[in-house]
Amino acid sequence: xxxxxxxxxxxxxxxxxxxxxxxxxxxxxxxxxxxxxxxxxxxxxxxxxxxxxxxxxxxxxxxxxxxxxxxxxxxxxxxxxxxxxxxxxxxxxxxxxxxxxxxxxxxxxxxxxxxxxxxxxxxxxxxxxxxxxxxxxxxxxxxxxxxxxxxxxxxxxxxxxxxxxxxxxxxxxxxxxxxxxxxxxxxxxxxxxxxxxxxxxxxxxxxxxxxxxxxxxxxxxxxxxxxxxxxxxxxxxxxxxxxxxxxxxxxxxxxxxxxxxxxxxxxxxxxxxxxxxxxxxxxxxxxxxxxxxxxxxxxxxxxxxxxxxxxxxxxxxxxxxxxxxxxxxxxxxxxxxxxxxxxxxxxxxxxxxxxxxxxxxxxxxxxxxxxxxxxxxxxxxxxxxxxxxxxxxxxxxxxxxxxxxxxx
Amino acid sequence: xxxxxxxxxxxxxxxxxxxxxxxxxxxxxxxxxxxxxxxxxxxxxxxxxxxxxxxxxxxxxxxxxxxx
Numbered sequence: 513x514x515x516x517x518x519x520x521x522x523x524x525x526x527x528x529x530x531x532x533x534x535x536x537x538x539x540x541x542x543x544x545x546x547x548x549x550x551x552x553x554x555x556x557x558x559x560x561x562x563x564x565x566x567x568x569x570x571x572x573x574x575x576x577x578x579x580x581x582x583x584x585x586x587x588x589x590x591x592x593x594x595x596x597x598x599x600x601x602x603x604x605x606x607x608x609x610x611x612x613x614x615x616x617x618x619x620x621x622x623x624x625x626x627x628x629x630x631x632x633x634x635x636x637x638x639x640x641x642x643x644x645x646x647x648x649x650x651x652x653x654x655x656x657x658x659x660x661x662x663x664x665x666x667x668x669x670x671x672x673x674x675x676x677x678x679x680x681x682x683x684x685x686x687x688x689x690x691x692x693x694x695x696x697x698x699x700x701x702x703x704x705x706x707x708x709x710x711x712x713x714x715x716x717x718x719x720x721x722x723x724x725x726x727x728x729x730x731x732x733x734x735x736x737x738x739x740x741x742x743x744x745x746x747x748x749x750x751x752x753x754x755x756x757x758x759x760x761x762x763x764x765x766x767x768x769x770x771x772x773x774x775x776x777x778x779x780x781x782x783x784x785x786x787x788x789x790x791x792x793x794x795x796x797x798x799x800x801x802x803x804x805x806x807x808x809x810x811x812x813x814x815x816x817x818x819x820x821x822x823x824x825x826x827x828x829x830x831x832x833x834x835x836x837x838x839x840x841x842x843x844x845x846x847x848x849x850x851x852x853x854x855x856x857x858x859x860x861x862x863x864x865x866x867x868x869x870x871x872x873x874x875x876x877x878x879x880x881x882x883x884x885x886x887x888x889x890x891x892x893x894x895x896x897x898x899x900x901x902x903x904x905x906x907x908x909x910x911x912x913x914x915x916x917x918x919x920x
Numbered sequence: 921x922x923x924x925x926x927x928x929x930x931x932x933x934x935x936x937x938x939x940x941x942x943x944x945x946x947x948x949x950x951x952x953x954x955x956x957x958x959x960x961x962x963x964x965x966x967x968x969x970x971x972x973x974x975x976x977x978x979x980x981x982x983x984x985x986x987x988x
Contacts, residue, residue, distance in 0.1 A: 760936070864969060
């Protein structure tokens with residue numbers, strides 16, 4: 513039977529049953545002193561009876577109609593969105609980039625290897641002083657390194673394993689980390705090496721599933737987090753209060769990145785629902801979303817100007833999305849690359865895109881031309897995280913082979 | 921109950937799509953040109969792109985080794 517017809521039949525039945533039951537209720541002597549049925553007597557048309565009747569009619573009328581119309585409306589809006597985007601797609605980025613010179617040969621080598629983690633390195637972040645790095649690993653350890661000397665400056669043991677997220681505070685005085693404990697904790701770093709950092713720990717964020725990424729906003733006072741529970745949230749570090757929450761992803765949110773400070777209060781997030789969303793931090797609204805990847809998005813990173821962002825995904829591609837054109841403008845892929853990209857970052861000028869892949873390599877892409885300029889070998893297991901230093905002189909990659917490598 | 925949830929979700933989706941459909945977009949050619957000009961402007965100050973002399977890069981070892 514046709515679904516529309518089915519809906520009609522169900523509604524009619526519902527109404528009939530509803531009306532009959534109200535009728536019976538009204539005829540019962542203990543509930544109502546009236547003896548005649550509902551529809552027959554004008555005496556029954558009292559406000560209370562009308563209310564009940566109206567309620568039942570509304571309930572019966574609601575289901576199928578509204579859902580169907582909403583569905584058709586969402587379909588038409590989606591096609592309209594695609595049409596609008598397609599209208600402005602007059603040229604490809606690599607076509608416009610044909611006139612610029614190709615990049616020369618790149619020689620990048622491992623300059624430092626940071627060894628000390630007992631298990632897979634999951635996340636890393638640079639300090640604004642361009643020298644210190646914080647990294648977290650599956651064994652629950654969070655280590656702060658001096659990248660020039662490879663010394664370990666601080667080490668904290670988290671009460672959980674799989675510390676999937678860590679971030680350095682802009683002031684350089686604290687680090688935030690979290691993972692399977694569903695929380696984001698902030699540890700102030702002290703100069704006294706003997707002090708037990710774990711004692712000063714401050715729990716800031718509370719999610720209902722694992723913490724996948726965290727990032728300080730422009731000050732030490734606020735933290736942005738994303739979680740396996742499908743939401744992102746902005747927290748005040750001092751009070752632990754949630755200032756804003758961001759709902760919209762249909763599955764785990766795996767990564768986020770804050771827009772460069774000149775461009776304002778937005779951030780981008782990517783998730784297992786293959787979607788990347790751009791959010792307004794003040795209103796909690798998703799302002800743009802992109803769904804062209806074919807698998808989970810593991811990493812998102814803003815282009816240095818803030819007008820675009822790149823994402824790396826399990827579908828073995830990295831893609832560039834321009835925010836003002838509101839569409840994907842480049843795909844970085846090769847037939848020979850079949851393993852997912854776990855982490856991406858831009859060089860300072862935005863001309864190079866570094867991607868860490870699950871096949872143990874790092875591919876360096878020419879952002880404008882869409883070609884690969886270099887492939888770097890060295891890690892002995894998946895590259896799980898990759899960040900370019902704040903002054904652009906080097907980049908650091910962390911891997912499941914327990915080490916971090918600094919390349920320049 | 922589940923139908924009410926579905927309706928609420930569908931409504932949210934429609935609201936979201938309405939917001940996105942109303943977004944002000946520019947042409948890809950203009951956006952691409954802007955990305956390119958940003959790259960060109962900052963290319964000279966990008967150490968990984970142009971390379972900095974060994975003496976200035978703290979990660980590249982100088983020969984002979986200097987004891988810190």
